[in-house]
Amino acid sequence: MQAQTAHLVQPDAQLMRYKEVRAFTEQLAARLSAEDSCVQSMPDASPAKWHLAHTSWFFETFVLQAHATGYRAFHPDYSVLFNSYYNGIGAMHPRPQRGMLTRPPLAEVLAYRRHVDVAMQQYIASDKTGLTHAALIELGLNHEQQHQELLLTDIKHLFSLNPAWPAYAVNELVPTPSADLKWSAGPRGRCDFGSEGASFCFDNEQPRHSQWLQPYEIAERPVSNGEFRGFVQDRGYEKPEYWLSDGWGLVLQEGWRRPLYWSDDCRTELTLSGRWPIDDHAPVTHLSYYEADAYARWAGARLPTEFEWEAVASQQAIRGNFVESGRLHPGGPVADPGRWFGDVWEWTASAYAGYPGYQPAAGAVGEYNGKFVCNQLVLRGGSCVTSQSHIRASYRNFFYPSARWQFSGLRLARDLPIQ
Amino acid sequence: MQAQTAHLVQPDAQLMRYKEVRAFTEQLAARLSAEDSCVQSMPDASPAKWHLAHTSWFFETFVLQAHATGYRAFHPDYSVLFNSYYNGIGAMHPRPQRGMLTRPPLAEVLAYRRHVDVAMQQYIASDKTGLTHAALIELGLNHEQQHQELLLTDIKHLFSLNPAWPAYAVNELVPTPSADLKWSAGPRGRCDFGSEGASFCFDNEQPRHSQWLQPYEIAERPVSNGEFRGFVQDRGYEKPEYWLSDGWGLVLQEGWRRPLYWSDDCRTELTLSGRWPIDDHAPVTHLSYYEADAYARWAGARLPTEFEWEAVASQQAIRGNFVESGRLHPGGPVADPGRWFGDVWEWTASAYAGYPGYQPAAGAVGEYNGKFVCNQLVLRGGSCVTSQSHIRASYRNFFYPSARWQFSGLRLARDLPIQ
Amino acid sequence: MQAQTAHLVQPDAQLMRYKEVRAFTEQLAARLSAEDSCVQSMPDASPAKWHLAHTSWFFETFVLQAHATGYRAFHPDYSVLFNSYYNGIGAMHPRPQRGMLTRPPLAEVLAYRRHVDVAMQQYIASDKTGLTHAALIELGLNHEQQHQELLLTDIKHLFSLNPAWPAYAVNELVPTPSADLKWSAGPRGRCDFGSEGASFCFDNEQPRHSQWLQPYEIAERPVSNGEFRGFVQDRGYEKPEYWLSDGWGLVLQEGWRRPLYWSDDCRTELTLSGRWPIDDHAPVTHLSYYEADAYARWAGARLPTEFEWEAVASQQAIRGNFVESGRLHPGGPVADPGRWFGDVWEWTASAYAGYPGYQPAAGAVGEYNGKFVCNQLVLRGGSCVTSQSHIRASYRNFFYPSARWQFSGLRLARDLPIQ
């Protein structure tokens, strides 16, 4: 949580943003039936109804109950039911059992959202004190945007387990134009990283600090489906020499043979708009870190570190294929070869850790990021289901290296000689 | 499946019964939301929606598609989606993933039921040939009654995992009057067992055959909650000397300390009507075989064999607390100490096996019972969620000894000296 | 434990038998190095050193410490270390960790045997009271014979996990002559079963009691390797219609494709004398219950019940290929088609249960058999690694249906019409 006052927003502006973000969550959920919204497909995923409720719980817990005079909780059970992982708040419903909550029904959760929205809008509008908690509210909105993305990846996973493969959307997935793979050298030596604090950021993007970079070059676009098919056809999934030891163990144990949602014949893939032919020039996605790393080794390259990535990306405009495009899948018909954002989260070679001098916020909200700095890898850049207003060059996402259900792909990097 | 012609029914009678049984399933499901109907709480349980569909699949597959001229299947996917375990029919959706089927929605499954009902009623009404398949239809109806019971036990398990413990029904659970434990000697020597074939039975109740019984006596009512509490208070769950070796392993592994739905303080229990004080004189229920067996050993008695049970029960009237009472829980205010049916399924000491000369029916329907004759124990007598029209003295239910989510209890037996 | 006085033995005779049985255990272990004797290949198996110690613990605990005046235990830790499963005695070392006991070394365990032998021989020789505990000692000797057999099957399993497949013995496995499969009808109606008590038996062979048998016929010899290969070649391991539901689950989960120790090409098998060509006319062995049952169904027959088996076997002489032959593998060059004992334990269709009126002995020794009467199936007849002096028609062995590491095979049975 970022509590700096540097990026104060006006109540009116925040009110508008609050309404927009909250409405978008419900717009995403509106395509789902009560049944779709209730089921949990695996412990890593959550039901859509839970996302709807938990994001409201966040505002209720950290803003309204903490700061809004006279606020009355919507329901006494919700404090436990929709707590995700904040031990500081108290008990929580076990994560693997989120799908057991057929009650409260979807309609009641939507009423909960109404209840919280009324109170929040009142609270924001009435704040005469100089926006004491504007940063906290902004954190809640960014939190909700993260869950919007998860809602989509989680529903994709759920639908993938239905033999009828239901379509969430009805987009026509126009193919992506071809683009050569070009490389460019990145900044080297002492460089500064992390948010400068001029606008909202998560606590894990700070403190801004220096790192020293050796010479390297980095690809101007992510690896494509067509390129990745070369690895599959070269029997890359059967050759241990390309794999990290832990990854090879998973290949054998789970029987991995291709990206998660590819068909056995590597011709079609599951998308949020149903089954489509694999788009050869679109970025490959739904890769674990192990698959991304193995591909890079096979290709004679490596994954960039998160700092190499940021050093280049911070010089780029934030444009690309985000959730706003409505495509909900990487790629697209407009050629834009040099884009660094959107499409797929890009695995980096960097283990997720706090930056030097990192301090989580005081209180339970400090659990937001701080307790996950082990066993996960940093991904950068946002995906086709990320909001454009949510992303920036310093943004750090993180997942376990085995995770495949996110829109995760990769970009290659290579060492350059030290002159 | 019992194909004998001895118990032919008239089309009109069967039509009426068909309508009644089918309507009752929907009546049971009507109290559930689409969300309640969709979720699977564990691999042993199935969603209510799945029960609604699978029972229709049974008629569609074994009657309509096999015998009804011109029948058109409702949906091509359903053959796989709602096949439970019939390898002879072809592929099937994996059992542990039944809860992933948010689509088809509940409304479509109800339409499926309409579609099958129209065709079935036409088929039954138009049958001029002497009811060739009346026995098969009767099998389907009994099959559906089994799933009615499972629908209730499965929803109870699902609701038990919701911290709010939703109530399925709103019954007032009037306490059960006390009844002394009386014993009576059962028939001995050569006795005959199994269905005589005068009315419908499952294939596992035949052939009728002889067994030789040693002298024994058997309790006139099941063990009560109050009696079982004595075992708990004597720390029976902590003393290996009462337990079968495999049961003791489970006690340690699962941390069993009391019956499944009892509260920690042994004062209240979860019922289909929410949480209620434990009814001391009602039969104890939701016991695994191991718990039933351990209790019997602690009480200086043993479980009866299924033949001892049947030898006595076949002389009794079929009356008791069935699903028709609407109580949906063992016990009740009417004193009826000698009843042998209803309330709780009673674990017997008999491993489930085919009777001498047993032959499963030809074709896929022969998988109904035949392939489960290993690792399970026989239970007798029906429960408070069994239909009265479904039960009889020769009826054999069977579950794994670890199963606790059924309405399962016990009745004691003891050896008598061989004079 | 059988405490009857009917089969009192003279001290001299028992002393001689004690020496013989004890010496044979050590003779079996003498072919093993200290390393071979120490390792546990799976939780179901035990190290040879543990067998050597536990059989001595049995005498020490149930005879010497209970009844021998002035006996001093060899080592205070052994009471816990070498207790197998007697909760009544106290704590025990966890079964899956028996292989962790590199100390005490083999030499010390052999010294323990010396210590117990001296005391036992003194105790037996000095007993002037009419052999009060002769039956208990005889139980200990039969217990030790059971562990002799386990020592051999456990070492076979251990060696099977060594890529070099060490040979325990150096026998030449002369092939078995062919023998036609003949059938004969067994006794029917009321028959009596169980030990008559004239000589030693385990408690699970009593009380002698009646059962009622329907007409059946039974094969005069077990199923052979050649016959079983027919099932394999007919792709029996790929056809669910032959399998019990639980068995089919294991076939898929474990990838079963042939008997445990057969080579992939079904030409050779691992034996205690190393790898040999499969002997087509020898009884097939190392089958689980599921495989035996599936084969019988494929062959249009079924497994006999334990009572059908005993009704015929009790009329047969006890001769056959036992451990005394030294072959340590089923079959052999001498044609003896009608033999009912030795070679392989024969799976029966009977779940293991106490006989009517069964009472385990008082005290901890009552745990010997009584707490295992669930989830296991009865096997009859003894095997090529059973002592001839240990076996009889009423003998009941029992294992879980998934067990494959014993010398377990099958004999076919069929129903005959009820005239």
Added chain:
Amino acid sequence: MQAQTAHLVQPDAQLMRYKEVRAFTEQLAARLSAEDSCVQSMPDASPAKWHLAHTSWFFETFVLQAHATGYRAFHPDYSVLFNSYYNGIGAMHPRPQRGMLTRPPLAEVLAYRRHVDVAMQQYIASDKTGLTHAALIELGLNHEQQHQELLLTDIKHLFSLNPAWPAYAVNELVPTPSADLKWSAGPRGRCDFGSEGASFCFDNEQPRHSQWLQPYEIAERPVSNGEFRGFVQDRGYEKPEYWLSDGWGLVLQEGWRRPLYWSDDCRTELTLSGRWPIDDHAPVTHLSYYEADAYARWAGARLPTEFEWEAVASQQAIRGNFVESGRLHPGGPVADPGRWFGDVWEWTASAYAGYPGYQPAAGAVGEYNGKFVCNQLVLRGGSCVTSQSHIRASYRNFFYPSARWQFSGLRLARDLPIQ
């Protein structure tokens, strides 16, 4: 593997070192029986016999078979049996089954060592070509020193599972004197890290490269048992606020309540010399990363990064309590508060990764370190069972964060303000 020629050694010197290292392995194993040497206590650990053989396999495979004219392998099976994880060499015996290898016996493995030693000594002595493979041999010797350490930690784990807790050694563990906790600021800004290549190093210590350090201070000695007891007494193992999310999951799942080998009352601990009172002023050891990290948070500090550690340690003399002291346990009677090496491996906050520009060696030997750069954390400094000649400031050890069976402890660090 480091193939630079900068640190060529003379054949005579290398021959002497070869003999010393090889002899020390056997000296360590000499205290173990054949049984002790054979058993594997968990998949992470290996039997001592396997360590003896695998270290020889390394020389045989990478030196003798690759480069020594006319060398004949000791046994054709050993190439598979004693390959640890080199996919490039071919098949390997599965790691969790190393303990099944009762054959070859210990004596034969010792003969294998003789065979390899004769050939290696000949090869070293006869090398007239300028020591082409001296670096490879030095790698093999360092590899063997790593396995010497593992032999000791693995035997400690095995003995810990024996209720009699055998002692490997018979040292008197004289208590450690008290030492105040002092802090000193470390170097900051651009610093260089990694081996300068003047003497042997592993490939993961190179390339030497720059990192940028923020201001920090670091404790002059590791955390002591007495200090860690404070965390235990403050119920640190019950408070999620101190734990990483994954660590807290393990605490609950595994029931962690104190360091691995501490007794329940926190008064004694298991050592390689049996059970001893906990030495309050000696460094705490056998901590997982999660425990080390939780302690640091509780103490208001953090773990140092591996670069912070190395920046200070590279200025220190390499002295301390190593395996040469014979104590085989952290601490000791000589006050030496500022020592940075020996006693315990110190967990750092750095995920194990290749240094910028890292390239594994070509061929199978490149699997030595390269494929493990995921999910592990770096530890620094060596322990009481590390050879002093094996350690240096740039040395990087790595283990999974859940590992507890190594001599692993921690040293605290703190941020200093950026002036």
